[in-house]
Amino acid sequence: MSFSSGRFTTVLTSRGCPHRCTFCSCTAFRGNLCKFRSPENLVGELEELAGEGYEEVGFVDDSFTLVRKRVERICELMRERRLDISWWCGTRVDAVSLELFREMKRAGCEAVFFGLESGSQRILDYYQKRITPQQSVRAVEAARKAGLNTTGTFIVGAPVETREEVLQTLRFAERLRMDAVGIGPLWVYPGTQLWNDLVSRNPELGERYWESGFVPVELGMCPYSEEWLLEAIGRTLRKFYLNPLYLSWQLFKTLRDPYRRRVLSERLSSLLS
Numbered sequence: 001m002s003f004s005s006g007r008f009t010t011v012l013t014s015r016g017c018p019h020r021c022t023f024c025s026c027t028a029f030r031g032n033l034c035k036f037r038s039p040e041n042l043v044g045e046l047e048e049l050a051g052e053g054y055e056e057v058g059f060v061d062d063s064f065t066l067v068r069k070r071v072e073r074i075c076e077l078m079r080e081r082r083l084d085i086s087w088w089c090g091t092r093v094d095a096v097s098l099e100l101f102r103e104m105k106r107a108g109c110e111a112v113f114f115g116l117e118s119g120s121q122r123i124l125d126y127y128q129k130r131i132t133p134q135q136s137v138r139a140v141e142a143a144r145k146a147g148l149n150t151t152g153t154f155i156v157g158a159p160v161e162t163r164e165e166v167l168q169t170l171r172f173a174e175r176l177r178m179d180a181v182g183i184g185p186l187w188v189y190p191g192t193q194l195w196n197d198l199v200s201r202n203p204e205l206g207e208r209y210w211e212s213g214f215v216p217v218e219l220g221m222c223p224y225s226e227e228w229l230l231e232a233i234g235r236t237l238r239k240f241y242l243n244p245l246y247l248s249w250q251l252f253k254t255l256r257d258p259y260r261r262r263v264l265s266e267r268l269s270s271l272l273s
Ligand code: SF4
Pocket: 017, 018, 019, 020, 021, 024, 025, 026, 027, 062, 063, 092, 115
């Protein structure tokens, strides 16, 4: 995904994640092995990209900020070499701080993506996410304070998730005051721990969905219908994105922020050309 309509590419700075979230396919592919590129190697590539006219890079690691010292060194090198390149990354809420976000912003970071998953501690524990809703609140606030654009993604519709817990997550998503939210029904991918758990209790699921995975709410595995869940998600997204306060806040931010103004003017001129 690119915000800018200028030259954009993605870069992988590390592979793997030491965490074991039960819905995530990352550990299914790599176990808990993590490999990191050195800051010098990475920034060398970024220099080449900037030299070729790239204006924006997305770091598409499983979780970019896993090793804080490495991120600090990357930021330091980017500043030293005066790299004129904007970037964004994904991160866990327990691997960041206001100081780190400020460093990242000074090095050209414009946006962070958080995998927040749920506003219910019980559901976060069900996914073995090992974070709390309070950590999510603090991380989003810190990113906002550092001047970064924020996006958070949520999952609803776990087989054990009650209607009230779904609504709790949807209210949480609305309350966090992020620039963008994404909410979707749980998808169980083959090879994940969640898949192994659910398929061990119902082997027919494995036989039928081994290629595609499955969405529990579609199969009637939740205490509410798919229709109810999708309607609740849609209502929340409409309320979030069409809220006049949100729209005026976004307009205000865009008028004040050179990066956002650049993205807007590039997008308008590409529409008009
Ligand atoms: S969801 Fe994120 S933190 Fe959890 S295992 Fe996957 S990459 Fe790691």
